[in-house]
Amino acid sequence: MDGTNRKDIYPGLEVNIILKKDQRSGTLTNGIVKDLLTSAPYHSRGIKVRLQDGQVGRVAEIVEE
Incomplete structure (x- = not known):
């Protein structure tokens, strides 16, 4: 799942x-969400x-559901 919808993303x-x-390179960094900084729903x-x-x-991308 991609990360374009705010409703799919939450702390943890x-x-x-x-x-x-x-x-430019598209290098991905893995981690756990602490805060959502975008207020728009999409x-x-x-x-x-x-x-x-x-x-x-x-x-x-979202690693775990």
Whole structure:
């Protein structure tokens, strides 16, 4: 599942995100969601989140349901 719908993402969920610095390469970073930073219900490039380790990026894919 991709991370474009806010309703699918919640704190504690394991996701792969794309960091700002990795947008060109598409390198994914795995982590657990701490905060949702996008307030809109949908975003075409992925909902922006903060991981528990403090990294911020857009959700590329949801690892666990």
